[in-house]
Amino acid sequence: MLYREVGQYKTSYRADEAIFPIVQDRWFVIALILFAFLVVPLFAGQYLYTEVLIPVLILSIAAIGLNILTGYCGQLSLGSGGFMAVGAYAAYNLALRVPETNIILVFLFGGVMAMLVGLLFGLPSLRIKGFYLAVATLAAQFFLEWVFARVKWFTNYAPSGSVAVGRIDLFGIPIDTPRSTYIFVLASAIMLALAAKNLVRSRIGRMWMAMRDMDIAAEIIGIRPLHAKLSAFAVSSFYIGVAGALWAFLRLGSWEPLAFDVNRSFQVLFMIIIGGLGTILGSFLGAAFIVVIPIFFNQLPLWLGIPISTAAISHMEFMLFGATIIFFLIAEPHGLARLWTIGKEKLRLWPFPY
């Protein structure tokens, strides 16, 4: 009853093209963003910041990136970890070799480098499709992992192969507390999500979706596959690269290539499948789910007071994680975003049955 669009007339094209055409949606999103910026810092503690909020937000950016490629353009990719590594190491090297660079430029550079590498590894997508392509993107994953582990220049000849970043500041304001990191990551995530949302609503997004739904038909109606697929690879890798740089700088601080191994790729893929393919909202929901669930399963024995060894906990975590994934796929193959839509439909009539 409270949530319905009755009486909200669209009198201009601008109103018709709004991201959130329904007033209640708009207010809800604004309230949510204000809540995240103003209220969360009032009560959040260190643990909530570093283990939940910051990882969720950074991985959402990666998930948006992969969602553009897989969810919108239909190209299954298992190389996200590798592209995150490109972003991280490119940003590291720029910050190291040109120390005065603004941190935003550093992160963007990470994204741009990942974009170039993504374009290169996107080329095979013009020839190969489906699972063949998925396995081919694994080539990118393993090759990039190897490059950063073995080519000493990238790690600045660090003997252990692990690299660390120094002080990070933005226009003179240091980003060193969990709170300032959180605010920075939140702002980045919102801006990138907004950009992605607008991209997928525009001409280029429709091109990608046509490509996903049936590539030959799309080609026949005049969409150039080269253009559509490579642009998807480029934009997606850019997002993933930025996420990789943020992850390395703001979440890890010091890292080695193992932080971006194939499990990271699977993690991001899980996020978009659980969240919902082809939705920006789903990227956030999926990231939250995949980050929070293992923490929950890890803590569960402690809460229940069951004495259990760490090895057993980690095995249990694997089992429960796998089972949850399967459960969700069976219960709602279209992801959490779909549940959200169904919920909104229900809310429209509530509290009346019909």
Add this chain to the structure above:
Amino acid sequence: MLGPVLETLIGGLLTGVLYSLVALGFVLIFKASGVFNFAQGSMVLFAALSLARLAEFMPLIVALALSIVIMIALAYAIEFLVLRHLINQDSIILFMATLGIAYFLEGFGQSIWGSDIYKIDLGFPTNPVFVLESMFPGGLLIDPTELIAAVICAVMVLVLAVFFQVTRVGRALRAVADDHQAAQSVGIPLGQIWLMVWAVAGLVALVAGMMWGAKLGVQFSISLVALKALPVLILGGFTSIPGAIVGGLIIGAGEKLSEVLLAPILIRTFDLAGGGIENWFAYVLALLFLLVRPQGLFGERIIERV
């Protein structure tokens, strides 16, 4: 120079056979249900763990029989709990479901069987043998376990090929692979067929786990062998049993040869911290190959219509 290279080549080919064994499991399931089964590596691990732990209490042959029963039960569980509920879903959803199964099996296997390194003793001679001593100084070094694995693999491929081509069930399997709905409408029970395929894939995993376990010891890293089998799969073609074998041989040999011949050059030119190129070489080889033949060596020709 020729001696060591030839030795590496033979070693690579024999390792390649073991890759083929894992790839075979993928092909079977993909062929019959269109599911890209990422859990194959975990199934190999699970089978090897069961066999190794059971063999501690009982003679090997009994342990083997019990493991076969376990793998069939596993296939049943997967069909009953997962696949049955996902009929008609997108292939990417099924793929993710097998990833879920993979996570579950890794946790489950190590929970009930333990996570140490276990040995499987198949009673094969373990000392390397030297052959062709007359032709090369010192002869060529060959691991008999790998040789036996190669023979077992060849036998399995023959049996599977006959099974697929000649028997009634095999024909039903091919029909299901072609078109789920059409197969169902002519009275082929989809559930039973899937159960059958997963059981056969489980048995293949058991054999692969047995051979890898005898070679490396049974430990968590066995499940990563699946990642090595993927380039084999795309090189040979997802749907081809001979493809899995030939692909395995090419990848196995290419990987070992590249480590010996290419890695030193790369290390010298780019000042690397060690080689280890076998982690990606197979993938890049397969990728380059795919650019020429997108469906792999023996894959079915991809015909696309609007």
